Each structure stands twice: as C-alpha cells, then as structure tokens.
Amino acid sequence: MRDVILWGGTGQARVLREALPCADFRILAVFDNRPIPSPFPDVPIYLGEEGLRSWLAARTEAIEVRACVAIGGHRGSDRVLLQEWLQQQGMQPLTVIHPRAFVAADAEIGDGAQILAMSAICANVKLGRGVIVNTSASIDHDCVIGEGVHVGPGANLAGEVRVEDYAFIGVGAVVSPGLKIGRSAIVGAGAVVIRDVAADEVVAGNPARSLRR
Numbered sequence: 001m002r003d004v005i006l007w008g009g010t011g012q013a014r015v016l017r018e019a020l021p022c023a024d025f026r027i028l029a030v031f032d033n034r035p036i037p038s039p040f041p042d043v044p045i046y047l048g049e050e051g052l053r054s055w056l057a058a059r060t061e062a063i064e065v066r067a068c069v070a071i072g073g074h075r076g077s078d079r080v081l082l083q084e085w086l087q088q089q090g091m092q093p094l095t096v097i098h099p100r101a102f103v104a105a106d107a108e109i110g111d112g113a114q115i116l117a118m119s120a121i122c123a124n125v126k127l128g129r130g131v132i133v134n135t136s137a138s139i140d141h142d143c144v145i146g147e148g149v150h151v152g153p154g155a156n157l158a159g160e161v162r163v164e165d166y167a168f169i170g171v172g173a174v175v176s177p178g179l180k181i182g183r184s185a186i187v188g189a190g191a192v193v194i195r196d197v198a199a200d201e202v203v204a205g206n207p208a209r210s211l212r213r
C-alpha cells in the first residue's frame, strides 16, 4: 500500500483516484488553494500551503508519501511548479498509469505523468514530467512530448510529432505526422492540425487556423 496526497480537489482528483488501484494506493489527504469541499467523503481536504505545512507537521508516521498534482486544463506550468514545490516538501511525484492504458515497453515516462484510461503511448515515445495524457488519447511512435503538456481526451497525435513544454491539445484534436506544437501553444477542441503551431499560438478548426498569438 502506497500513501498519496493530491494537490487539487476537483475533477482531475476524481479521475486520478479512479486511475489508482485502491488495493495498492491510499489517498491520505487533498489540498486546494480554494476553500472547497473534499471530492471524496472519506478523505479530508486542507486549504493551501498553510494547510499542507500543518498537515505535515501533525504527521506521526514516517512512511513515504507521494504527491500527485490534480490540475488539468492548460495550466501545465502550474502543475510542474507545484510538483517541484511538493518535492521540496519531501514528497516525490507519483506517476499514474491507469491499468487500462497501453504504454509501449520502450516509452520513456517522466515523473508525475498521468496516463489515463484507454490512452495509448506507442513505441519510442518520450513524455516529460507532469504530462497528462487524458482518456482515450493516443500518442503514436517517436513523439516527443515536453514537460507539463496536456493531451486532451480523445486527441490523436500521429507519429514523430513534437509537443513543446506546457502546450495543451484540446479534446478530440488531431495532429498530422512530424509536426511541431510550440511551447504553451493551445490546439482547440476538434482541431485538425496540418502545419506547425508556433509558441503561444492558439489554433482551432479543420484545417486548424490561428485564433491568436
């Protein structure tokens, strides 16, 4: 049994709990910067950094606790910063791989990545730390995915796509082979991307066109 805390108490927390086999993991506490109710009736929630510090101070067991940042959307840099901060507090990031995800034997998965149900990480893919591969997304052979990237539910990246740090690929988007999605770019829901996307650019539609830079 491994002990885990979650930072973030909304939808992504519920998704992560479902992805962690309950026989192997125990969620001890949830933390959030907002005063919200716990997503789980059986797990207490604490407010912000102060809540975490007092929770840590009150702990008596010296058992290792892992941390998971349950923040989705396009806030990938926040996710990675929080992951680093939690590491500094003594909690190593937990990498979550749903039991029904496919991960190729030679794929490299960064610390704190979250690979959700029915997703596929194919041969020779590299995922940075804190990446989310959401439900039913696929990342085909030889893709390189930077840290804090979020590949939304049902999105499909063809082979040899490069996605730079903190980019966000919306639900159901498709990215053609060999393209580059720049740092912090956003690909809209359902977009069909047929050319490179610049850093910070927002694209949408079929074929995907720039909404703004």
Ligand SMILES: CC(=O)SCCNC(=O)CCNC(=O)[C@H](O)C(C)(C)COP(=O)(O)OP(=O)(O)OC[C@H]1O[C@@H](n2cnc3c(N)ncnc32)[C@H](O)[C@@H]1OP(=O)(O)O
Binding pocket: 072, 073, 134, 152, 153, 169, 170, 171, 186, 187, 188, 189, 190, 191, 202, 203, 204, 205, 211
């Ligand atoms: C488990 C989970 O839920 S994970 C979360 C997954 N979330 C997503 O996939 C959401 C992805 N986000 C989107 O697709 C957003 O619409 C964005 C980021 C592309 C654009 O958002 P905004 O900047 O707020 O754009 P806004 O809604 O103002 O629309 C601007 C224009 O783009 C169009 N547009 C917006 N999104 C899209 C889209 N996905 N496809 C086509 N056109 C779009 C709008 O119709 C509008 O056009 P108009 O100016 O002619 O009226």
